[in-house]
Amino acid sequence: MLIEEAIEFYKEQVKSSFESLTEKESEIQKMEQEQKESISGIQEESHNLQSQITSQFAELHQILTDKEQRLLGDVREEEEKIIKSMEKNLQGIQENLKSIQEELSKLQEQTDHKNSLIFLKTYS
16 A cells, blocks of 8 residues: 555655646747747848838938939039130230231341331331
8 A cells, every 4th residue: 555655655746746847938939939930030120120220221322322423514514614614815815926926027037127218107
């Protein structure tokens, strides 16, 4: 009888330990599932944030590219205006220089005359 009681006693202890471990296993499996869901949620949030950042930077790049093109166009337009004005001034300067050179040439011809009377007539 003592052996059967001892067996029954140990069976109860094993059964109690089994139930306790089964509960712990269930709790740990629940914690495992929650942790996996948290990891999955964080990964999804991270991917969404990365996509949002990429999209926003693409928009900013486009805005900056558009602004760059407008500014480059403005600079080219201003360059053309300035160069046209400067070329017009250059043309005036060249005409003035040509006129002065022609006048110098005439004066040189007059001073080169050997005949003083012709020089005096031309000069007066």
